[in-house]
Amino acid sequence: MSEQAAAAPHVKKPGWFTVNVLNRSIAWLTDRGLSVWGSRVLAVRGRKSGEWRRTPVNVLTLDDERYLVAPRGHVQWTYNMRVAGGGRLLLGKRVEEFTATEVGDDDKPAVLRAYLKRWKAEVGVFFDGVGPDSSEQELRAIAPKHPVFRIDRAPGKR
Structure with a gap:
């Protein structure tokens, strides 16, 4: 487990509406090929079971790089991603395999700012x-609580 994960505070659980309505609705649309503001379904192998686990995510593009941000903190998909080193992004029948590199806390503020600018309401x-207008210091203070992964297309994959 990384130092970041070891220092993780209590994870904020999503509410009933988010779990039962919002996440399911976005996943349903994404499964049918309709992206909602960059939504994808993330598939990553479970670190213990090896089975594919799926969760809706927002893919952020910033300065020609793509990122996955864990708004709820250190959650199952982040632990799995650290072990797997990549996964798949699904949009309808399109499957994009990718590799993932975790971003260090010092490099997160610009990514977190851009993520919050786009998805703060959610x-x-x-x-x-x-929020997106917070100081660099405030963004640095929350950085350890929110894993960020830079994602790249897997070599040889389209």
Whole structure:
């Protein structure tokens, strides 16, 4: 387990509406090939079972790089990603295999700012009052709580 994961505070669980309505609706649309503001279904192998686990995610593009941000903190898909080193992004029948590199806390503020600028209405509650207009210092303070992965297409994959 990384130092970041070891220092993880209590994870904020999503509410009933998010789990039963929002996530399921976005996953349903994404399964049918309709992206909602960059939504994809992330598939990553479980670190213990080896079985594919799926969860809806928002893919952020910033300066020609793509990122996955964990707004709810250190959750199952982040632990699995650290072990697997990549996974698949699904949009309808399209499957994109990728590799993932975890971003260090010092490099997260610009990514977190851009993520919050785009999706604050959806995920802002998980960022302890920090938003896209917060100071660099405030973004650095929350960085350890929110894993970020830079994703790249897997070599030889389209």
